Amino acid sequence: MWAVRFFKRKAEAHAVAVYDTRPSPDARPPFDPYFVAMCECGWLGRARQSSEEAFKDAYEHDPNVSKEIRLAAKPGVAQRERD
Numbered sequence: 001m002w003a004v005r006f007f008k009r010k011a012e013a014h015a016v017a018v019y020d021t022r023p024s025p026d027a028r029p030p031f032d033p034y035f036v037a038m039c040e041c042g043w044l045g046r047a048r049q050s051s052e053e054a055f056k057d058a059y060e061h062d063p064n065v066s067k068e069i070r071l072a073a074k075p076g077v078a079q080r081e082r083d
């Protein structure tokens with residue numbers, strides 16, 4: 001999973017954020033948008049239908065959660081498209 005590899009290079013401190021992951025207009029095949037919590041320690045939550053569920057996952061992992069929903073990083077989407 002690209003996100004785990006990406007975040008493992010960073011510090012071990014817990015900093016969780018919820019990501020809004022949706023396909024780019026030219027994604028082949030398109031996939032359903034989902035929300036997922038990720039932590040800088042390398043922890044990754046499950047793909048969720050709603051941001052509420054993803055935030056619940058995030059807080060169960062660590063209380064240091066960013067309140068802002070972030071858009072998923074483009075490189076991950078691009079890599080997914082190539083697979």
Ligand SMILES: [Zn+2]
Pocket residue numbers: 013014015039040041042043061062
């Ligand atoms: Zn963590």
